[in-house]
Structures are given as structure tokens and as C-alpha cells.
Amino acid sequence: MFNTKKTLVAAAVAATFAAGSALAMSSNSGENTTAASEKINGKWAANYKEIIKAHDGKYLDREVMDKILGDDVNSLQAKLDPNNPYSFEVDDAIDGGPHGNAQCKVPKAFVEVWESAEKNMKADYVAKGFGTPIAESALKVWDINVDGDGNGFPKVDKPMTVEKGGTVFVQFCGMCHGEFGEGAKGYLPLAVDEDLVTVDFTDPAPMKTIGNYWPYATTIFDYNRRAMPFWSPNTPAIGDAGYYGITAYLIQANAIPLDDEGTELEDDDLATPQVIMKANKYMQNQGNFFCDHRPITHNKRCMKDCPDYLVGDGAGDIHNYRRARTLPDGTLQYNVNERLHEAAPGVGHKGF
């Protein structure tokens, strides 16, 4: 079932880019946003290293990128192609194992990083002998990593039910995160199903929680056992079975399915690593992540009479600005009144 939805991402992002490329186009007449799709499949300048070196290593210079990628450097779509030297991504199906543990990488065009790393990798080294050998088995308390492929799950002899996991959650976690993970006292909610798409820039930021945002279910176990409950992390009072229980409860609370039919966890199901690994394949947002694609802008360094899209509000008006006085909903903002001497100084500077 797992798929990276790259095509989906690419299409969605292409839409986002309509605005961004429009800006770029005004500086680069004749640029065509559809050029990106023509470039995919290995048509990038194969001699990108020489091109970069010929330009003093300026691999993010607009001119250099134009030479390597053609004039479609604003296309994120292009950066999802592993052959693109500016891609942060490698094919996760090959490297990530069955669950697509994402493999992002430093883009090949970052020639300096690669050359320096390679030099340090190849340089001869003879150990100084200042350390002390230690057996892997001596690290079993310290090695608490559970990775995206599920490596590192501890064995559990007596798994608890999902219902019992819920009781443990309410006891140890509910006071800060709410009994159903809805959040409390300003602490983070853990189960809120909000749409992550926003249409207007002034819309409030969507809440990102396990169900609607997290790409891996393994992270729930790894993080909870590693760092929660906040005041006494990794507590024996909960124990591995308890952390499995809490994890399963959070999978249930977030309505994460376990198979293609959409089966969800029942109260009397047992909280085991197998359950987490099933959910791991059905994390609803997993396919919507992509490796960092920055830089997102590729401007030329303009000095005089710069074009409108680079000036002021992006349309050349330098008096069309927003101020700190109010939020979109009209609430007063940080210390402007004090600074205007309309109110006594002090508000907003109080720390703990």
C-alpha cells in the first residue's frame, strides 16, 4: 500500500508554483513552466561539476543553474528526479526497505560537500587507541532507537490491550495532552484531524498531529518511550508493555487503519510491535513528504531600479506593508503601543 505519491506531490506543487514561477518569469522572459516535464529522465547537464567549477563553485547562482537545468530552475517537480543534481531525494524503494524509510541526501550539485566528505572518507587513518572497546550488548539500556523500518523494537512478553493502553495514557499523559489526545493547558494535542491544505495565507496554521501529519507510526513508540511523560521520561512505571499500550491507544485515537479495508484497532486487541508496523504502512500523510527542495528562489543580484516583483509588496509598492499593531483578528500586538508611548513600557518583555 505504501507509495510516496510523488506524482501527486509533483502535481500539487506545480500548482503552488504557478504564483512563484510567475514572479520568476517576469524576470526571465520566455520562461515556460512546462519545460520541467520535458527535462525529466536524465536530460540534465551531465557535466554539471565542470560547469560549477568553471563558475568558482557557485552552484546556486542563477546563471549556473540555468546552464545545468535549463531555464526551469523554479520547478520543484524537477527536483524530485533523482538524476537531477539538485535533487535531495534518492529512490526510497531501493534504499528504504519495505516501508519506504525515506532516504534524503545532500544534492550532488553541492560539489564542495561531496568532495570534502570524500576526502575525509578516503584519508588514511590509524586509530589513536584513546577509547575503550565496548560490547553492543552493554548498550541495551542506551540503544533506544526504533527506526522507520521498525528496527529496534524491544521484545514484550505480556502485551496489554489497547483499552489498558488508554488507561495508562490517561494516568500518565492525559493531564497535559488531554484524555483523548485533544491537548490541554497549552500542551500539544496528539489527535486532531485537521485539513493540512490552506487556501489563504492569513488562515490560521493547521494543527499537525499524529493522524493527520506524522509519516511513521514507529516514531510514536520511539518518542514516547524516549521522552515522555515530560517530567519523568522513559519511566519503568510504564515499561515497554505500557509504551506499546500507549502507542496502540494513540493509533486508535487517531483512527489509523491497519489494512486496505480500513480496519481499526479494537479495545481488546493486543498492543504489539506487529500492530505498530501495520499502522506504519497506512499513515495517511506519509506520501506527502518530500526531501528539502531549497533553494526555492533563484534571483539575480539586482542593484538599480529593480523590477517590481522584487520591490516592496512584490508589485512595486513600498507603502503597502503590514504592521505589528494587530493580528488579522484585530488583537493587539506586541509592544507597539509601548513604543509609541501610548502605554506604559513593560508589557511583552516579561520572561520567566
Add this chain to the structure above:
Amino acid sequence: MTDNRVEEKVALPTEESRNQSRRAFLKGTAAVAGGVLFTKAASADYDPAKAVEPYKGKEELTEVLQDGPWRKRLGFGVRKYPYGVPTPEVSYIQRRTLEWLTPDSMASITMTPLQHLHGIITPNGLHFERFHGGAPEISAKDHRLVIHGLVERPLIFTVDDLKRFPSISRIHFIECPANGAMEWKGVQLNSVQWTHGMMSCLEYTGVRLSDLLKEAGVKLDKARWVIPEGADASGMSRSIPMEIAMDDCFVAYAQNGEPLRREQGYPIRLVVPGCEANMWVKYLRRIKVTDVPLQHREETSKYTELMPDGTAQRFSWYMEPNSVITYPSPDFRMQGPGKYYVRGLAWSGRGKVAHVDVSFDGGRNWHEARFTSPVLDKAWTRFEIEWDWDGSEAFLMSRVTDETGYVQPPMPQMRSVEGTNNVYHRTAMVTWRVHAWNSKNGGLIENVQY
């Protein structure tokens, strides 16, 4: 000086005080000048009469200068402060936080008062703090670092063991990727401490990570990632690709010449130059070498950037080039038209700063600033430019170009691509609006956003 005082420092001393200090200065040098300086032939271009021309017509002070009390009695003796403290008069220069940002102080952040810093080094006591589980009080003698996983020979080190290795010292900026996060949807805050203070720049000393990995016999044919982890309550962890680990990372035990502070990871922390500060794991106790990333909460739930279409960027390691004018900035107030030296900081996670340009008209025209500090790799660089303010409304912006050729974008452009829900990596330019001198709030410097 109280904790909650609002900073309203002047951008320049007033006319009177400027003349007064200048006069005192001139009187002081006159004596020297007669005796030493002018015995050598003066340069042909330098005309002393012309040099002092701007003082023509200004009233001369005639009141005889008196000694202050500190001239009449002894000051305090050595070792009154075995570890020196800042002058009480500047005790308002502090790390500060915004109480509404986080629900408690153990998973929270304070910001560095950039508006009061000079040069490129942040004093240790002003280094910003970012905790995910409070700052632990670990004793160096109880601390260990383990390197294991895809290595020939898992090893454990004491802090003294690490100090025996060949050392390096490097000056690097350290920046929380959430620096500037509160400004995505518009401006909220009128101080560069709030808009850019989640960063500092220090000299770190430590051992190369590439040496330590090879000491344990890292299996480079299979190993793709290193996963550092902290010994604190948060067990902080990130996945770092082998290329970055082998490039220029190191394990630091000192900052600005002294042992790390507890707030910064005592006894040891990872330094990942140019990359998100979240990767610079503090209280470092374990480095696991693996073939797959961890997918830790700090690289999935957090430190990923939500785009308007609902997709999200992850593994955003490098901090983009960025710059800010620290003087004049909203903490100051202009004291009338005249000559100002506009100063600020520029930095790039991908190398050296190449140019900084400053605009006074909202981005239409730009003027290249000069550097007043060394220009170092992945470090703050100080810039400065002369500005004759005629008293009219101005919109100040700075724009960095780094050695990779990347040019810092304006905010509307960044917003049009990234939306406003990224949280992290808000690295577009900011704008300081200087109110016209003859307006109601003449000389006020305000953070505005296009």
C-alpha cells in the same frame, strides 16, 4: 535596570553629547598630536582644517571638565569577581523569551539580544537557549560517549579521552531553524532579538567527527547515516547523512575558550556547521551509525515544513543565507537627520558571505555594504554602510549573496512559494520602516512586512 524595561536606546547620541565627546577627544589628542603625530609629514590628501569643517559654527563648550569620583578613589581589587560579570549598567542586555510561546520553561527558548552585540562573537552568557527537556546538570566525569552500529569496533570515550585527540577550533553561527518563525503570517514583534535572536555565533573547539568515526572503524560501504543522541531528558536525536558527518562536523567540548555551558550541552555537543541547530545534539552520549534514518519526532512531526498544498518538506538540513540590520533597528530611535552607519549581520549555512547590499527604499535600489569583520565559512559576517538620512520616511532592508551565488529573496516571493505555515526556515528579508523625522512618531523604527 528592571527586567521588563522597554529598550528605547537612541540610534546616535544627541548633537550636544556628540560635540561634547568629540571635543573631549580632540583636546586629548591635541597634546599627543603636537608631540608625536605631526612630526611626520602629514599626508598630502589630509587637510586638518578641512577635516574639522563640519564643526564650523557649532557652539564651543567652555565649562572646565571636572574629574569624576572614580578619579579620586581606588576601584575594586582583583578577584572580587573570580569569574567576571558584565557591568551592572548593561544588565539589560539579556537573553529573553516570550511567555506566550511555550507552556513551560523546560521545553522552551530564549533569544540572543542581537541589537546589543558587536562584532561576530556571542558571549557565552548570551548564547540563545533551546531546551526540549530542561538543561541537565551532568558531571563531566560521569559522562561517556559511545560510537556503535555499523563500525568495526564499538568504542566508549570519557571526556578526557576526547580531549586527547587532535583538536580543531572553528567560528560558526548556530541557528534554530525556527528563527523568525513568528513572522510568517505578518509582523508581530518589534525587536531583532525576537525576529532573529534564535541564533548565536561562537568559537567551538573539539574533535573531528570523521576522526572519531574512523577511530571506531566506520564501515563506509554500508553506513549511510549517523544518529547522535543526547543524555538529557529529551534524548534528543536526529539523522545526519554520512556526507555531512564526514564533511566538517565535530564534537565540541569548549565554546569561546571555556568548557561548554550547561545550557549549550556540557560536557560535549555535536557541531554541524551551517545546519539546523536542532542537529547539534547537546549532552551527546551516543552516536549510532546506520544504513537508514531514525525518523525521530524531531525530523517528522517537528522540523519539517508544511506547504500550502498540504505537502511537507523534510530533512531540511542547511540554513539558507540570511541577513539583518541590527542598527538602527526597532530597539533604537533615530535622533534626527544626519549621518548614520547602518550595521548588521549576514551568514550562510552553505559557506562564506560574498556580498551584502542595503536598500533604503524598500528594495528598489541597493548599495553594497563593506565587511567590518573577518569573512569566515558558515559564520556571522558584520557589514556596515554609511547613510545620510535626510529625515524622510525610509524602508531599510539588507540582502545577502553567498559564495554559492544564492541571493536572499524578499518576503512576498518566499511567501508565494512556501506559504505561511512552514514554521521553519523563514529566511527572507525583513524591513525596518524609519518614520519621517517631521511625522508624529518621528525617528521611530518599526518592523513592517511586505
